[in-house]
Amino acid sequence: MSDRIDTSRPTLESIERPWWQDKPCPPWCEGGHDAAEHPEDRTHFGPLIEQTLSLCEEASDRWIDQDGAPCVYPPTLSGYLRQGWREGEAAIELSVNDRPGLCMTLAEAARLQATLDEMLRAASKSSSS
Numbered sequence: 037m038s039d040r041i042d043t044s045r046p047t048l049e050s051i052e053r054p055w056w057q058d059k060p061c062p063p064w065c066e067g068g069h070d071a072a073e074h075p076e077d078r079t080h081f082g083p084l085i086e087q088t089l090s091l092c093e094e095a096s097d098r099w100i101d102q103d104g105a106p107c108v109y110p111p112t113l114s115g116y117l118r119q120g121w122r123e124g125e126a127a128i129e130l131s132v133n134d135r136p137g138l139c140m141t142l143a144e145a146a147r148l149q150a151t152l153d154e155m156l157r158a159a160s161k162s163s164s165s
């Protein structure tokens with residue numbers, strides 16, 4: 037065993053990761069972690085996707101602005117990937133207007149995707165006939 041001190045320079049990747057992060061972020065993570073994050077907050081997050089839900093008749097977000105004008109927005113479905121720093125797999129979170137929503141495993145999301153694909157195929161057949 038060598039008693040020499042390792043004088044090699046750390047890689048840029050190791051410099052940018054906080055001390056608690058023993059592995060690099062998943063490729064979809066937007067990063068931004070820091071050493072002061074509480075263990076419960078040490079989570080990788082993917083980009084937020086948003087989709088306006090145009091068929092909802094009731095606007096679910098409304099208020100009066102500072103000039104007294106009513107502001108009404110249609111509901112927005114949002115979703116993102118997340119994975120706790122010690123979790124082995126990502127999960128997908130979906131919510132409407134940032135209210136607590138659905139959290140699903142990747143397998144559950146794949147089954148939902150297959151079901152939606154099936155519905156879209158059925159709908160396209162009925163609309164083309």
Ligand SMILES: [Zn+2]
Binds near residue numbers: 061065066080081
């Ligand atoms: Zn990350």
